[in-house]
Amino acid sequence: MPSIGSENIEEVLVSPLSTILSEMGKSIAQTQRALDRNSIDTQIELSTDEVLNEYNLEATWYHIPEVDIELKMALSMKYEEERDSKNRVRGYRPVLNAAPLNASYNSLNSYAVEGSSVLKAKIVSVPPSSRNVEE
Secondary structure, eight states: OOOOOHHHHHHHHOEEHHHHHHHHHHHHHHHHHHHHHHHHHHHHHHHHOHHHHTTTOOOOOOOOOEEEEEEEEEEEEEEEEEEOTTOOEEEEEEEEEEEEOOHHHHHHTTOOGGGOEEEEEEEEOOOOOOOOOOO
């Protein structure tokens, strides 16, 4: 079995911070969509079942009003080359990378946990914008 070097760990764990936050947002949206789909399916079942329909039951709706996220991670800044149409380097774009702090990362990279960063984010649901309907 080949040994896992720090290069492999970095490839798997280290991602741009924007990617991490984007994936977290997508996961929350997918969870809310699954909750909504379940409520819709339940309401359809209640409405189409002759016995249950007699009781005027309504499905329960669940809502994720907000999510607080706190990530402890190691942050590093790298610079990616930006090239023009003639493949000449025109500058460098900063990319902030983040790696979660866990035992593997700490030991393989000799990382001191005292230097970790904490990212706090809050994702809050908002009502949909009102649409102007022309009559």
